[in-house]
Amino acid sequence: MIGVVSVIVVLGSFDGFHKGHQALFEVARDASDRMDMLWGVMTFVPHPQIVLGNGSFVPLFTDSERDFIASFLNIPDFIKIPFSDVKDLNPKDFIEELGSRYKARGIVVGENFKFGKHRSGDVEFLKSYLTKKGWFFAAIPPFKIDGSVVSSSLVRQLVKKGYMQQTEAMLGYPYFIIAPVTEGDHRGRILGFPTANLPASELKLLPPKGVYATAVLAHGKWWSGALNIGYNPTFERGDEIRIEVHLDQFEGDLYGEMIAVLLLAQIREEKKFESAEGLVAQMKDDVERIREICRPWFYRREGLLFSLKECWKSYEYRLKVTNYNRISR
Numbered sequence: 001m002i003g004v005v006s007v008i009v010v011l012g013s014f015d016g017f018h019k020g021h022q023a024l025f026e027v028a029r030d031a032s033d034r035m036d037m038l039w040g041v042m043t044f045v046p047h048p049q050i051v052l053g054n055g056s057f058v059p060l061f062t063d064s065e066r067d068f069i070a071s072f073l074n075i076p077d078f079i080k081i082p083f084s085d086v087k088d089l090n091p092k093d094f095i096e097e098l099g100s101r102y103k104a105r106g107i108v109v110g111e112n113f114k115f116g117k118h119r120s121g122d123v124e125f126l127k128s129y130l131t132k133k134g135w136f137f138a139a140i141p142p143f144k145i146d147g148s149v150v151s152s153s154l155v156r157q158l159v160k161k162g163y164m165q166q167t168e169a170m171l172g173y174p175y176f177i178i179a180p181v182t183e184g185d186h187r188g189r190i191l192g193f194p195t196a197n198l199p200a201s202e203l204k205l206l207p208p209k210g211v212y213a214t215a216v217l218a219h220g221k222w223w224s225g226a227l228n229i230g231y232n233p234t235f236e237r238g239d240e241i242r243i244e245v246h247l248d249q250f251e252g253d254l255y256g257e258m259i260a261v262l263l264l265a266q267i268r269e270e271k272k273f274e275s276a277e278g279l280v281a282q283m284k285d286d287v288e289r290i291r292e293i294c295r296p297w298f299y300r301r302e303g304l305l306f307s308l309k310e311c312w313k314s315y316e317y318r319l320k321v322t323n324y325n326r327i328s329r
């Protein structure tokens with residue numbers, strides 16, 4: 001990062017970037033313009049809860065998905081520091097490290113931010129210590145939607161319940177999966193609904209089993225997509241979770257291609273059908289329903305879709321395929 005120029009740093013764990021985080025970015029962006037400094041987001045890898053938690057933490061976004069949102073949100077510098085380098089530092093040493101190693105001269109956090117050994121550093125400490133040092137400092141009050149404080153934990157709870165519209169409201173964009181298309185059992189084509197299969201990752205939180213209306217970016221275009229997450233009980237395929245999406249009106253080959261799937265709404269649960277014909281009749285209805293959901297959504301969020309597509313084009317995403325499933329440590 002950043003050479004000799006001073007930087008205003010937005011600090012936190014950042015499992016993805018929700019609207020509360022975006023409020024912090026606005027403050028940092030504005031201050032950096034006024035004070036002729038750079039700004040950037042600084043986070044810890046792996047996510048502190050992976051290190052400190054009880055092993056059950058699954059993040060919303062993979063590393064490369066988070067890089068994509070950082071680029072989409074025009075974050076000029078996204079700095080990832082090994083959590084092990086800083087987790088035992090006391091608050092004062094942590095700040096000194098940011099100053100000497102990263103040229104930080106300003107900090108923006110939320111009012112509830114805690115850091116350093118035993119989480120002993122807080123906003124009170126930052127305010128007095130940074131004022132003495134002459135750094136810029138801002139602590140932002142909790143950003144709320146409908147009375148609830150927006151947080152990554154809350155977004156994780158919403159995703160786990162399959163509440164995709166509420167998730168979109170908190171993030172400012174729909175929850176999404178970016179992954180390379182892999183081979184399925186090639187039965188979809190025979191059923192009349194070919195699907196792009198996506199690998200599951202233990203580093204990616206999935207919503208519950210079921211069928212979802214999605215917007216899919218593939219072959220440089222947006223498509224309405226019918227996504228199924230589940231075990232395909234009709235065909236008794238065992239206990240390996242499957243993630244597969246049928247792109248409405250798409251004809252062609254997607255194997256190996258990286259695609260982005262935005263989850264807009266859950267439309268039903270996955271079911272066991274008595275016959276393949278029963279499933280096919282249901283899938284026809286699913287696709288109709290999904291068209292009805294996608295049409296107005298695409299219209300309403302045309303600007304978002306355009307920006308995401310532009311970002312995708314300029315982003316060297318294909319190069320990141322090898323990083324899929326990996327977390328930086």
Ligand SMILES: Cc1cc2nc3c(=O)[nH]c(=O)nc-3n(C[C@H](O)[C@H](O)[C@H](O)COP(=O)(O)O)c2cc1C
Pocket residue numbers: 184185186187188189191193194195197211226227228231232233234235244245246269270271272273279283286287
């Ligand atoms: C929109 C949609 C809905 C689906 N719903 C179910 C379902 O309710 N029950 C089920 O067993 N499989 C369901 N599936 C999964 C199909 O069984 C699966 O797509 C098919 O077996 C083809 O799999 P393949 O791509 O691995 O060949 C659904 C798939 C899609 C695209």
Ligand SMILES: Nc1ncnc2c1ncn2[C@@H]1O[C@H](COP(=O)(O)OP(=O)(O)OP(=O)(O)O)[C@@H](O)[C@H]1O
Pocket residue numbers: 011012013014015019020021023024108109110111112113114140141142143144149150151152153154
């Ligand atoms: N709703 C919010 N309003 C203002 N600041 C916030 C909000 N949520 C988080 N922040 C701030 O954004 C930075 C990064 O947040 P972080 O990802 O650590 O918290 P979080 O979203 O509350 O996540 P979690 O729920 O996993 O603790 C921190 O400085 C934090 O205080």
